[in-house]
Amino acid sequence: MDYGVWEPARLGRTRLLDGRALGWAEWGPADGDPVLLCPGAATSRWLGFGGGVLDSAGIRLISVDRPGLGASDPAPGRTLTSWAADIRHLIQERALGVPSAVGFSQGAPFALALAAGGLVNAVAVVSGSDELAHARFAHSLPPQVRDMVDAVAADPDAAEASFAGFGSADTLWDLILATSPEADRAVYTDPVFQHAFRRAMDEAFSQGPAGYARDTVLAMGRWPFDPADIAVPVDLWYGQQDTSPVHSPDRGESLTRMIPTATRHLVPAAAGSLLWTHAEAILHTLTAHAR
Template sequence: MALHVIDPFRIGTEQLPGGRLLGWAEWGPEDGVPVLLSPGAATSRYLGFGADVLDGLGVRLISVDRPGLGASSPLPGRTFGDFADDLRAFAGLRGLGRPLMVGNSQGAPFALACAAAGTVGALAVVSGADEVAEPRFADTLPDDLRGLVELAVFDPDAAEKIFGGFTARAMWDLVMSGSPACDLAVYRQPEFATAYRRALDEAFAQGATAGYARDTVLAMGRWDIELTAIAVPVDLWYGEKDTGHSPDHGEGLAARIPGAVRHLVPEAGGSLLWTHAEQVLTTLLGHAPVS
């Protein structure tokens, strides 16, 4: 399927309490329903989704760079809770109230932290990275991944040094070599590939240690997120052919979140955010408060 991937309509930064900057990019109508995006691994605010449906749905999509990625100031030693605090401050500065949110791939646990903190009003997790350090996954992970997970749990500083050696090119090669054909058909489309490569370059502009490495240690380690405390609607979306984000396609993750609904999409892969944008957003909008 052909995708419509376009540059952001509006970009900028907000200064948080304490002086750090948080970079953002927007698509869709300025008066639309605010939907925050926590992007996937090592991608900046530049890569959005659903460009061809945002106007029709009345969605104002706002992608936010996590600390140390893109235009956002680094925050050494940050936690999931720090990100939820950042997003609460950001929403206040932009007058967003309690916005809806989408968390994609490695951005998923950061979005779940926002849901647990009550920062957002509802959440869609799309091809979300699972808590692979959970003991129930120990026997299902490939040996190389299991080794990295154990390092992230027991020696996070050493793990962060390893991930600090990653580059934008290395991330591109990793994704291209490990994705099924249904995803490569998306990622290799010229419009998408150009936007994705730019988002990777921007995300690594401050170096991997400032952003990607800390993100990955947090995502691969044990999560300090009270999933059972989440009191907002959560939908989890996984493609049937996606083997890279959750060993059980989010089944166990959904069971840990009160009231969560899991959607398993046939014949789809990890590129679900782009191939099924309208379905994801329409379901999320169904959780928006009636004005």
């Protein structure tokens, strides 16, 4: 089956004001409606989605490596707020106007930070990580996730060092397969998809584990913005069969109530891989807001 993980049409790096560069990959027409992709944990710009949909839909998908991952230079101590500042500059330099955004899995808080900063016109959160350190999840996290959240709250620097010691492409690939239901394993182990996924992971760790570790600290900590202040449309997509311990514990139910502009889409037969199994619906719904 074709899960839409096509080769990028264009690759590049954009220089920031402080001299760092952000690496990116693009699919779809160069003059299409821009959609920024915030990839999931421990992956890079190489793993896109919707390859068979983008041209006909007139969508220019732009996946951006976060600092320290893939082709993006590191930024020690970076935050969700500084990430939004980096993307503000990238949008200006590449004349993207006001794009839309997609945040997959651990990329969700990064996409929502762009919405909170007024940089995008709509967001699709797909199988997204939630604000796991929020009090509403005090009693609903799996023990191993609760330990990570507590470690970040107690000593962020020590937690970051611990995550770096754990992080590698092989370790995380094994963890993904171990915590995924059969519906997701069928996608992830498809030969074409697995090649694209593993290449994206290998590139994500090409500079070492520090970028992954910083991402994880930010994902396990409190968000520096209030979801209630987000004013653009937000679609929250979750698969009913999703078993990932680091996605939203209630599949976006409480986050939908917190974001006044949010709509929740709970897909009964889908699991965590619905970015690739339901790409057309996700992109159609997202771009309809802007158009």
